[in-house]
Amino acid sequence: MDATWDDETLVRRLRAKDDSAFEALLRRYMARLLSVARRFLKNEEDARDAVQDAFISAFRSIDSFQSGSKLSTWLHRIVVNAALMKLRTRRRHPEEGIDALLPRFQPDGHQVEDSVDWSLSADQIVEREETRALVRRSIDQLPESYRVVLLMRDIEEMTTEETAKALGITTAAVKVRLHRARQALRTLLDQQMRSAK
Helix, strand or coil: CCCCCCHHHHHHHHHCCCHHHHHHHHHHHHHHHHHHHHHHCCCHHHHHHHHHHHHHHHHHCHHHCCCCCCHHHHHHHHHHHHHHHHHHHCCCCCCCCCHHHCCCECCCCCECCCCCCCCCCHHHHHHCHHHHHHHHHHHHHCCHHHHHHHHHHHHCCCCHHHHHHHHCCCHHHHHHHHHHHHHHHHHHHHHHHHHHC
16 A cells, blocks of 8 residues: 555556555545544444445445546545435434524514624634534534534535435525524524523
């Protein structure tokens, strides 16, 4: 195995069924793809299974990889799809509603509780590790169908159309879920910021 192989060489060797190329692929992309799977799946074992499924799928379909594309982007999409499949197969319980997490409004249209003024710039907030952990925990509290859309659009930076296609829903449904997920996330973060003061 040669760690200096570029993606083009790696793909060529994978297509030739070179075992050392598969090892190189795992070493190069395993950690990054596991991180992606963990964002979608709350269970470590499920995340690892999704990544394993993604690598097997990638290995089997390497001949369909288009050379003009980035290998990392292609693998990323495969692991997102594997995570979504894992979510679909384990859906046993009815999903909780999101309404309790949304901001509440008075009859005149004003929020019952004003949003917290976080007084730090967005850059300062993002730099703080505890804030990142708080955001992750808050995202994890969202009902699955909203959490997944938020992750795909805002974290994975997929387009509305790509998200709709991957989830098998309309683009309008993606937009509604994303809007409601962002509102609920803001409400959850506001509650945390209020209690921290």
